[in-house]
Amino acid sequence: MDVLLAAVIFVVSYLFIMMEKINRAIVALAGGMLLLLTGVYDVNDVFFQYIDWNTIALLFSMMVLISITERTGLFSFIAVRLAQQVGGSPIPLMAGVCGLTALGSALLDNVTTVLILVPIVLKITKQLQLPVFPYLLAVIFSSNIGGTATLIGDPPNIMIGQAVEHFTFLSFVIHLAPVAVIMFMIMILMLVPMFRKKLQTKEANKKQLMEMDASLYLVHSPMLYQSITVLLMTLTGFVLHAFLHIDLTVVALCGAILLLLLTEKEIPTEQVFSRVEWVTLFFFVGLFALVGGLQEAGIIDELARGIVRWTDGDYVGTAILILWMSGLFSGIVDNIPFVAAMIPIIEEFESYGMVYLDPIWWALALGACLGGNATLIGASANVVVAGLAEGNGEKLSFLRFMLYGVPFVLLSLGVATLYLYVRYLIPYMG
Structure with a gap:
């Protein structure tokens, strides 16, 4: 029942x-x-x-940091300077935003990256009177692709890295970064022709942009320097958290509380909290609760165990099925609880005679990370982008996103299948 x-x-x-x-x-x-x-x-x-309270606390902390920093005009300054560097041209601007997002998602994590970059993208597109949807779509795709490349880029990778003792930061870069780079290039080649006609701006907008003095947006007060310092300290903590043996959530909470203490005289805490995306946070709570019901009823575990029964223990078939199942399932529910359910199942594969499990772990990582691009609730970064956009009056349509996300995920999984087969499965069969 x-x-x-x-x-x-x-x-x-x-x-x-x-x-x-x-x-x-x-x-x-x-x-x-x-x-x-x-x-x-x-x-x-x-x-x-x-309910993954670590994820909720991490998001809340970063929203506090971003909310305070935004009041200093820093993001407006960066937005104008970035747009000026490409002369206000929409296509180079999209490529630049994609590159920044993918790199940030690989070196930090994709949730933090979109929290920082989405406000900038919203400001740039408004300034140039450009449609915001193509840029937000590109940010989401880039964040999940970039997050695929490293151990700390996407929560599923962190979970897999903690489960497999011999996996290091370098292991993820060596095994997953190549396919992430390939998918990033394919994404750019797809998005640019797809939106070329829509990404047009008037010369008057470009001229107005180039004449702007970006420094005028900066509010030169102690809060500016405090915000920059604490934000950089927090981001550095993210990069070094594995070496410092401090959890990402603890790093983020420390940064948020420190900045609240330093800036309390300039901006009351009540004002900061009023700008937190509470709808996004409560959506995460509800989403974790919904997926928790599937876990409690044993539905996710039964799906995972069905993999082995379906493939009858065949190594190659199991690896490819895990890739596609995790990819398709991660598009329906958040990839974090699905990976949590899959980890103990894969660990049991040794009892079926599968001694070399590394390719199967990489299949899970690729499917979970790339599959998150299918829908707006497929990955944490997607939900955050949608929340930030809605908070700025730019609502992302669930169905419209799916029209682009689902085909892109199917293509991504196809490329990942070829990559797994050529790099791992053919040598294994040989």
Whole structure:
């Protein structure tokens, strides 16, 4: 009975999220509440097992940092300077935004990167009177592709890196960065022709942009230098967290609280909190609760175990099926809980005679990270971008995003399949 209830509640909630008639946070929270009322799980399960409070706290901390820093005019300054560097040309601007997003997502993590870059993109497109959707689509695709390349780029990679002792930061770069670079190039070659006709701006807008003095946007006060310093310290902490043995969430919380203390006289804490994207945070809470229902009912675990039964233990078939299953499933639910459910299953594969599991781990990482591009709830970064855009009056349509996201994910998984087959599976069969 719990299986049927969890499945029905999840599907109905998902349909309402797609229709966008009711705020997605309310729908997700209502779905979680129904799971509680019907006894699929209890309060302790949902609050202490299924809701990833580390992710919520990390997002909240970065929103506080970004909110305070934005008041200094720093992002407006960067936006104008970036646009001026490419002469206000829409196509080079898109390529530059994609490159920055992918690089930032690889070296930091994709959630932090989009929190920093999306406000900049919104300001640039408004200044040049450009449609914002193509740029936000490019940011989401780039963030998930860039996050695929390193251990710290995307939460699923962090989880896999913690589960497999011999995987290091360099391991992820060597094995996943090549296919991430290939997918990034394919993405650029797809998006530019697709949106070329829409990405037009008037010469008057370009001229006005080039004549602007970007430094005028900066508010020269102690808060500017405090914000820059704390933000850089926090980002440095992200890069070095593995060496410092400090959790990413702790680094972010320390940065947010320190900046709140330093700037309290210039900007009251109440004002900072009023600019936090609470709808996005509560949507995450509801989403974790919904997927938790699937986990509690055993649906995700049964799907994972079905892989081995379906392939009858065939090594090559198992690796490719995991790639596609994780890719397609991560487009429907957030990839974090799916990877959490898959890790113990893959660890059990040794009992089926699969001794060399590395290619299967890489298949899981590629599927989870690249599959997140399918829908607006496929990855944490997607939800954050949608929340930031909506907070600025630019609502991203769930269905419109899917029209671009699903085909791109299918292409990504096809490329990843070829990569896995050539680099790992053919040598294994030989």
